[in-house]
Amino acid sequence: MGSRASTLLREEEIEEIKKETGFSHSQITRLYSRFTSLDKGENGTLSREDFQRIPELAINPLGDRIINAFFPEGEDQVNFRGFMRTLAHFRPIEDNEKNKNYSGDFIAFRLYDLDRDDKISRDELLQVLRMMVGVNISDEQLGSIADRTIQEADTNGDNSISFNEFIKVLEKVDVEQKMSIRFLH
Amino acid sequence: MKTLLKIFEWATLRIERGAKEKNHPLYKPYSNAIIAREPTSLEQEIKEIRRSGSNRDFDSASEFEMSDIFYFARRGVESIMDDEVTKRFSAEELESWNLLTRSNYNFHYISLRLTVLWGLGLLIRYGFLLPLRVTLAFTGVGLLVFLTSVIGLLPNGRMKNFLSEKVHLMCYRICVRALTAIITYHDSENKPKNGGICVANHTSPIDVIILASDGCYAMVGQIHGGLMGVIQRSMVKACPHIWFERSEVKDRHLVAKRLSDHVEDKSKLPILIFPEGTCINNTSVMMFKKGSFEIGATVYPVAIKYDPRFGDAFWNSSKFGMVNYLLRMMSSWAIVCSVWYLPPMSREEGEDAVQFANRVKAAIARQGGLVDLLWDGGLKRGKVKDTFKEEQQKLYSKMRTGSEIHLCTSD
Numbered sequence: 001m002g003s004r005a006s007t008l009l010r011e012e013e014i015e016e017i018k019k020e021t022g023f024s025h026s027q028i029t030r031l032y033s034r035f036t037s038l039d040k041g042e043n044g045t046l047s048r049e050d051f052q053r054i055p056e057l058a059i060n061p062l063g064d065r066i067i068n069a070f071f072p073e074g075e076d077q078v079n080f081r082g083f084m085r086t087l088a089h090f091r092p093i094e095d096n097e098k099n100k101n102y103s104g105d106f107i108a109f110r111l112y113d114l115d116r117d118d119k120i121s122r123d124e125l126l127q128v129l130r131m132m133v134g135v136n137i138s139d140e141q142l143g144s145i146a147d148r149t150i151q152e153a154d155t156n157g158d159n160s161i162s163f164n165e166f167i168k169v170l171e172k173v174d175v176e177q178k179m180s181i182r183f184l185h
Numbered sequence: 186m187k188t189l190l191k192i193f194e195w196a197t198l199r200i201e202r203g204a205k206e207k208n209h210p211l212y213k214p215y216s217n218a219i220i221a222r223e224p225t226s227l228e229q230e231i232k233e234i235r236r237s238g239s240n241r242d243f244d245s246a247s248e249f250e251m252s253d254i255f256y257f258a259r260r261g262v263e264s265i266m267d268d269e270v271t272k273r274f275s276a277e278e279l280e281s282w283n284l285l286t287r288s289n290y291n292f293h294y295i296s297l298r299l300t301v302l303w304g305l306g307l308l309i310r311y312g313f314l315l316p317l318r319v320t321l322a323f324t325g326v327g328l329l330v331f332l333t334s335v336i337g338l339l340p341n342g343r344m345k346n347f348l349s350e351k352v353h354l355m356c357y358r359i360c361v362r363a364l365t366a367i368i369t370y371h372d373s374e375n376k377p378k379n380g381g382i383c384v385a386n387h388t389s390p391i392d393v394i395i396l397a398s399d400g401c402y403a404m405v406g407q408i409h410g411g412l413m414g415v416i417q418r419s420m421v422k423a424c425p426h427i428w429f430e431r432s433e434v435k436d437r438h439l440v441a442k443r444l445s446d447h448v449e450d451k452s453k454l455p456i457l458i459f460p461e462g463t464c465i466n467n468t469s470v471m472m473f474k475k476g477s478f479e480i481g482a483t484v485y486p487v488a489i490k491y492d493p494r495f496g497d498a499f500w501n502s503s504k505f506g507m508v509n510y511l512l513r514m515m516s517s518w519a520i521v522c523s524v525w526y527l528p529p530m531s532r533e534e535g536e537d538a539v540q541f542a543n544r545v546k547a548a549i550a551r552q553g554g555l556v557d558l559l560w561d562g563g564l565k566r567g568k569v570k571d572t573f574k575e576e577q578q579k580l581y582s583k584m585r586t587g588s589e590i591h592l593c594t595s596d
Binding site for chain 1: 568582
C-alpha cells in the first residue's frame with residue numbers, strides 16, 4: 001500500500017536516522033518504502049522469513065549469515081532503525097566523516113564470527129568456507145585451506161583470528177572500495 | 186485522451202511546486218533507484234579484490250583469501266535493498282500522478298484547484314463511468330451465456346462455427362466497452378491461425394478479453410465453480426475449448442496430450458496460453474513454462490503492454506480478490522493497451538523446449554519494451570530452488586583449483 005509509506009515515517013524520525021547513519025532524506029524514504037514492501041506481515045518489523053523471500057538473497061551462499069547480521073543478539077525481529085543501522089555499514093565513507101563505527105571491516109568480521117566472541121576460530125572459518133563451496137570440495141582440502149589461512153593471519157599464536165589480526169590481513173585490500181555500495185541520490 | 190494526459194502532467198507539476206514552496210521533501214519513487222548495480226561476474230570481482238591488495242606476480246585467484254567474503258556480502262546486501270524479482274509482483278510506480286488516490290504516494294493537501302480536480306474526477310468515475318460499465322458488463326456476460334447455449338443446440342457444421350464466432354466476438358466487444366479498454370492492435374497480419382498456439386505475457390485476466398475480442402481462440406484452463414463455471418460450460422457448447430478438471434491439471438502428460446490433439450485438428454481454433462503461469466506487473470516477462478513449447482506446433486507470440494497512466498491493469502491476487510479487482514478496473518479512467526502480433530515461430534533443429542521458450546520470451550520482451558527475466562513467476566508464492574545456490578557454490582569452488590588442490594567431485 002503506497003500511501004502508508006510517507007505517513008508512517010515522521011519527519012523527526014527521518015532526521016534522527018539521518019544524523020545517526022548519514023543517509024540522505026530521499027534515500028531514507030526510499031529504503032523505508034523497500035522495508036514496508038518486504039514486511040509482508042505489516043507489523044513494522046522484518047523477520048528472517050521476510051528476508052528469505054528475496055530470491056537473489058536466497059541463492060547467495062552466505063545469505064543466512066548476511067540476514068543474521070541484521071538481527072541483534074537473540075532477537076527475531078528487526079525494526080526500521082535497526083535495518084538502517086546495518087545498511088549504513090555499506091555506505092561509502094566520505095572523507096569528512098571518518099566515523100569508525102560504520103566500517104565494512106566489522107560487518108565482514110561478524111559474518112565469520114558466528115558466536116560473537118570476537119574471535120574467528122578454525123571451526124567458524126570452516127563453516128563459512130563450507131557455505132561458500134557447497135559440496136564441491138572435500139573436508140580435508142577445506143581443512144588445509146582453513147589451516148593455511150589461520151597460519152598466515154594469526155600473529156599471537158592462539159589459533160584463531162582476532163579482529164585486529166583480521167584488519168591487518170585486509171590492510172592490503174581496499175575494503176571501503178569493495179564493501180561499499182554505490183548509492184544514488 | 187490527450188487532454189486527460191495534459192491534466193495529469195499539470196497535476197504533478199502543481200504537486201511538485203507546492204512541495205517546494207512548503208519545503209516538503211518530495212517522495213519521487215519512479216526516478217529514484219536506490220543503488221547502481223553492475224552485473225559483474227564472480228570471478229572478475231574476486232580477482233579485482235585480490236589485485237587491489239596483493240602484490241604477488243602470479244595469478245593468485247586459486248587460493249582462498251578472507252576478503253573473498255566481500256563479494257558475497259555486498260551482493261547480498263544489494264539484493265536486500267533492491268532486487269529484480271519481488272518488485273515485479275506489485276503495481277508499477279508512476280511518474281506523474283493520474284488523479285487516483287490508489288497510485289499516489291504523496292498525498293498532501295497542495296492546492297485547492299488540485300483537490301477540486303481530484304474530486305471532480307472521483308465524481309465522474311464513480312458516479313457516471315462505473316454504473317455504465319457495470320451494466321455493460323452484466324449485459325455482455327449474460328448475452329454470452331445465453332447465446333452460446335442456444336448455438337450449442339445447433340448441429341455441428343459450418344453454420345455453427347460461423348455463428349459461434351460472431352457471437353463470441355460480439356460479446357467480448359461488449360465486455361471491452363464495459364471496461365473502456367482502448368486497444369491498439371499492431372501487425373494484424375500475424376494473427377494466429379488454426380492449429381497453432383498463441384502465447385502472450387500475462388498481466389491480468391483481462392488479457393483474455395482483450396485478445397479474444399479481436400479473434401477467436403480456444404481457451405485453456407481449469408473448470409471453476411460458480412459463475413465462471415457457468416460461463417465456461419456454456420462456451421464449450423458453442424465451440425471447443427479445453428477445460429480441465431482440477432485433478433487433471435497435475436498430470437502433465439494428460440495436459441500435453443489434450444493440447445496436441447486439439448492442435449492437430451486443423452479445423453479447431455488456435456489455443457491461447459499464458460506460459461508465465463501467473464500475473465506479472467507488466468514491467469517484465471518472467472520464465473515461460475516449457476510445457477506448451479514441447480508440443481511442436483507453430484507458436485504465435487503476442488506482446489501485450491498496458492499504459493499505466495490511465496489505470497493499472499495488474500492483478501495482485503494476494504491483495505485483491507477478483508470482484509475487488511474488477512471494481513478497481515471499472516473505476517479507473519480507462520485501460521489503454523497495445524497488442525503486437527509477432528511473426529510465428531517454430532522450434533528449430535537442435536533446440537530444446539527451454540531454449541525455444543526463451544527465444545519466444547525474448548522476442549515478446551523486446552517488442553513490448555519489457556525486461557526479460559530468467560526468474561520463475563512462481564516465486565510470487567514459492568521459494569527459490571536450492572539448485573541455484575548450488576550453482577553459485579560450484580562456481581566459487583571451481584576457482585579454488587590451484588596446483589595443490591584438486592576438486593574431489595567432477596561436474
